[in-house]
Amino acid sequence: MSLFDHLPILPVVLPLFAGILLLALRNRSLALQRGVSLLATLALVPLALALIGMASDGSHLVYKLGNWVAPYGIVLVADRLAAWMLLTTALLAVFALLYAVGAPSDGTSSHSTKPASGQVAGYPQPSPQMGEGANAGPLCPPGCKPNYDQNGRHFHVLFQLQLFGLNGAFLTGDLFNLFVFFEILLLASYGLLLHGGGRLRVKAGLHYVVINLVGSTLFLFAVGTLYGVTGTLNMADLAVKLAATPAEHAALVQSAALLLFSVFALKAALLPLYLWLPAAYAHASAPVAALFAIMTKVGAYSILRVYSLIAGDSAGPLTQLLDAWLAPLALVTLVLGMLGVIASTALRQQAAYLVVVSIGSLLLAFGLGSADALAAGLYYLPHTTFASAALFLLADSISRARGELADRFESGPAMPGARVMGGLFFVVAVALAGLPPLSGFLGKFMLLKAALDSALLAWVWSIVLITGLLGVIALARSGSLLFYRTHSAHDPASLLRPTTGTLAPVAGLLLLVVGMTIWAGPVSDYAADTAAQLRAPQQYIEAVLGTRQ
């Protein structure tokens, strides 16, 4: 085997080894840790590009772990979709990490440095290691302003393990292995979400952890039922076995498949399972929230991957199982998410609801199910990931520049550096609202065009267009309130001017969005090819199981 044959596993093992190495380096200098972490994250980009190059001819790169033959061993499968998700994750992670390294973390609204005033007498106060404290970071000597990665221990370790879980989930071809990678990325995300501590963050974190633990339990029930009926967990083999399910087991596999769908819908934050998202994302530190922009897409990816295989056009009792559920639920998610955007009282809350909106649009595209709609969704996915992440990062700079008011929608002091931030906010808002000329518009246009021959045409057009208008209004109102309706500050010293380190990652993410617009032709061609590949699951099955079909 040449080195190229091992390419599909490198995006999985590289962050794992980087994470372990960083754990070993935890007492070494900060510069070394940052260097290792940045290098490992940057290396994911060429790896993902190489995988895209190899998968773009339509082949499935199947990597047999331990060289066990397919239905018996675990396989990793890199096809167009997996490579696409890997590239999105890698690019997002680079900018999120740059922000974590370059941005000072004090002055955020959820991370109050004041002691909890409402402590009930007699209850133990949090110890310095566990609790509040922008200055409690062990890597930061007293008096320095800690950056996000110094705000607690092991930021870089958790970050790399998060990437390990994400990349593994995108590449695996085994349902139980998908569960394991879900747990890895969730456990790392619990650590990242709580990183830095703070009362509100702990409260939001507790809800997030408990609901995801229940989700994991349901995942295992669904996997167990599918295994009990079919005797296999390899997704390709599962597709073959489920298509031939005897009639007496039809109800059993349908309920297991729908249970699995509800787990993925929970991760993707689809109605009615999105209620955990706004609090968790709004209270996570900015670089973590930016990285989490890909987390809901893992749920969307899993829906696409698993159901394109096991619930395609000729899948026995599961044929077109999700058609009745996915698109209508996505439409309602879109509406409720946009109502949340309008009703938000702070910019980060608004950003979190915009994530819900984007998952509504994305799953609507996947729910429509035609090749054009899938292509629209796959084009829209990286766009919305980068744009939401940029808004989370920018909201952090804005809240730091507004002193006590933070990111709340109240008339406040004129911000230092308002011109640059206002310009960036304008571009982010145009991208997220789906206005021309940026890629959000192209994605929405492709989606609307793909809905033309759908039975839901009237619903899709009216809801997508009206929520789009509401999004424009909400973002225009936020922008004018934050940047125009200002008064002179009483104490300008408390307002922090944004540094290059905080704004450069935002600009970088926006350049990616602009790039997706300029090279919209090749990108949408790739998305269309990916959609065609997903619509022909037989290729995947043959690639994994060999040519015995």
Added chain:
Amino acid sequence: MEALIAVVIGVLTAGGVFLALRGQTFPVVLGLTLLSYAVNLFLFIMGRLAIGVPPVISAAAEAYTDPLPQALVLTAIVISFGMTAFVIVLALKARGELGNDHVDGLQHEEDRDR
């Protein structure tokens, strides 16, 4: 035997769901633990109940039990054990930071509008 196992899983799940919906963190943690016990048992018997037969190839065996669910359940036990440990620590931290053990925490004046 099948009926007994099914009843055990059902009771564990029902107890787990009931406790997970309580308002204080300790019952919620217990509920999550019961749910994970239920699902571990469920995964284990998905290989069907077979008594006194080996899981790996042996010359003397007349029948085999399915070894895969045993491997799966081992993984699931390790993961749920780790997650339970984590959620206990988190619940303790929430108790320390929020000053009470309600899952929604105590309402602070300064937390409004956030």
